[in-house]
Amino acid sequence: MKEREARWYGGSTPGSRPAAAPVGARLLWSDPAVWVCGDWEPEHIQTVEFGDAKIAVLGPCSVSEHDLARALSCPDLATVAGEWAGSHTVVRAQGDGRVEVLADAAGACPLYTVNVPGGVVWGSSSLALSPLAGGGVDTEWLAAFLRDKHAPTAGRCAWAEVKPVPAGHLLTLHTAGRASLSSWWKPVKRTLGDASAALRHALGEGVRVRVEGGSVTTDLAGMDSTTLALLAAQCGPITGVTLHPERATHGGDLDYARALTVPGLHRTYFPLSARHLPFTPTEVPLPATDEPAPSTPVWSMFSHQLRVMAAAGSVSHLTGDGGDSLFLLAPTHLASLARHGRWLRMLGDAMDWARLRRQSPLPLISAAVRGNTAHIGRAVLLSPPWLKVPAVPALSDHGPASADADAVFLSSFRIVARSAHAEIQLADSLSIALHNPYFDGAVLDAALSAPHEQRFSARRYKPMLADTFADLLPEAHRKRAAKGLFVGDFHEGLRVNLGRVLGLADGRLAALGIVNPVPLQAAIHAAALGARTIWPPLLSALAAEAWLEAVETTSATKWERPMSASAGVR
Incomplete structure (x- = not known):
């Protein structure tokens, strides 16, 4: 292709x-x-x-x-x-x-x-x-x-x-x-009913302008992608794509996808085999992007899926990315409840969240009482042992720990939305226009306008999304609690591709003096053996190394009048 x-x-x-x-x-x-x-x-x-x-x-x-x-x-x-x-x-x-x-x-x-x-x-x-x-x-x-x-x-x-x-x-x-x-933009406040109406309009219109007049596919898995698929089907024929293990014939996403029988929605299935394991090499080189893309470790699977869809005539694909960031909130509102003296609600929500996560509620309660909003429900990651360069203070390190819950949410959401743009660039290289409607500005504006504590629930899964589209989503989909995890695939992918991945650990990042390859290779060996692994920093290091290689082997954009840079915009 x-x-x-x-x-x-x-x-x-x-x-x-x-x-x-x-x-x-x-x-x-x-x-x-x-x-x-x-x-x-x-x-x-x-x-x-x-x-x-x-x-x-x-x-x-x-x-x-x-x-x-x-x-x-x-x-x-x-x-x-x-x-x-x-x-x-x-x-x-x-x-x-x-x-x-x-x-x-x-x-x-x-x-x-x-x-x-x-x-x-x-x-x-x-x-x-x-x-x-x-x-x-x-x-x-x-x-x-x-x-x-x-x-x-x-x-x-x-x-x-x-x-x-x-x-x-x-x-x-x-x-x-x-x-x-x-x-030019700042959050507005609406009642839950008005916010829900705004969300329905923004998401519905965001889907419509992407699917009318073209051959479009969409993810068909959890509540987020199912909602998009049903909205898209109202605008014309749409094909929902469900990924599943090769030997699986039922269960999980397969059963939920098969349960959807609505006009305009066709279903297809993408079986995942050993060739799709994380870190597996592929004949399609990783494209250069603005920054390391989240899908870099699973490029073998992602690129194959994109090529299959393009070969079938799809020109655009909708994903449910952003739904978790928007509707599956950390309980940062606990600090606000404590600040306003709503102790019973704060303690109840902290207990519910802790029970859901199978952890003690004491750290949540302590952080809420101290007003430490930024770290409620979010693990504090230590600098990985292979990182040699002291990192410049991060965005969240500059503001007060007692930042407003919505401000903390907004900062986190925008970081994920920006990184998703690199995913669009990956898909673009294979002639598929990737779209993430949950990252639309109007959708964010609508969701954020609802009271924070009413967007959160430890007892219900994504209540705002489920209630807003209650007439569209079947009952079984509204009550579905979560999707499956694929941690085992990453362990297996490392075992199968161990030699290749170890090579990544001693490459361009090491040459730049940013990482020490010895502890990084030790972490890779441990993960390949199935040891409990803190995946985010490890995947970031491997994605960054692959990204540097892609950038190095890709021709830079040529300009009509080459110019040197000076100071930034003030």
Whole structure:
């Protein structure tokens, strides 16, 4: 299968002289320069021009022509564009020389900037922008990623001198080469009923704009993906794909998938065999991405699934990723309950959570009383023994431990949403447009607007999602508690591929002086023997090594006017 050119978009400071532009890009506008790269669905690039004013929406979006016309002339772009469903970036050029770039609230459409002589270049791929900044990996960011991928270094990305635009912010570019950032989004509060109605609209519209008019597949497994499949089936024929062990004929996801008999939904099954074990080599090289992708250790399985779907005619695939992050919350609200003196509710919820996790409630209660919101229900990971470089303080280390529960949730959610973009880049290389509707900004806005304690329950699985779509989900699916775990597959994958994985432990990360291969190889040996393993830091190290290899063997984006980087956007 022929790999396709990576899809991304970007632009540069207006006026003065032509700025850098990637070779082969398709210009939407020349001044200010805005371009797209790769093959895009026509409906996912919408532009309108009227006189000197121009607006573009890049990505799946529910916007109508009337909405675009309103946004073109309204004083505050975010008041109109911030309500649109889908996952997209909005760019508006004004007659006064300003260019506004609206970053989505969830962070699922990451944006980055590089300062170059004469102005700023922005884009949706840090990898593509990196040649303008010298093409160097930010080793301090990488060290923080290896320590805890869910607590990265603040204001940095995987590439040195490439600066991330914070989610929910407006990037404004001026003709003088200046750039500024301002926050445009903040959580609103709704009653549970209103929040549920907003969630139903946002998720339904987010699915609709992705599935109408194309051949689409979707995951069909747990409650999250099943909800998407049922919403998609209302818009036209859809094929649900269920993964299962090769020898399994019933049980788990198979039984739940077979129980769904609704018009427009077809089912297919993807048997998993030894060739799909984690860490297994594949004939499809791992593509280079903005940062190490979560699916890197299971690329053999993921790439095969994508190729099978593409061969069957699918051009887009919906996943349930993000559902756990959105609806399966840690009990951070315990600190808020303690702060407001609601002791009985706090103690009851702490006991329920501890019983569910088969652990003592005392650490939860102690953290809640101290107001240590950030660490409630989340294991404190020590720096792995193979990490040689002291990591720069992580994002969560800068704020007070008593941060608001919603602020802690929002920070964590955006980190996961950003990393999921690398998954989209993996799928894109094999001609499948991967979509994660649960990471849409409007979906986040709706879910976060409900009272935190009403989104949480240790007695019910994902109550907000189950209640919002109670008329759509069959009773058995609403009452399903969880999905299966695949830890055993990782142990077996290491045993089968031990020699190859040990080689990864003494490679580029070791050459950079970031890891000590001896303790890393010891941890790999122990995991291969079935020892209890703390998987996140181990998988991060192996994914980062494979990512560095992919980056090293992939041609960098070529630019029409190579420029060196300077200081970041302030």
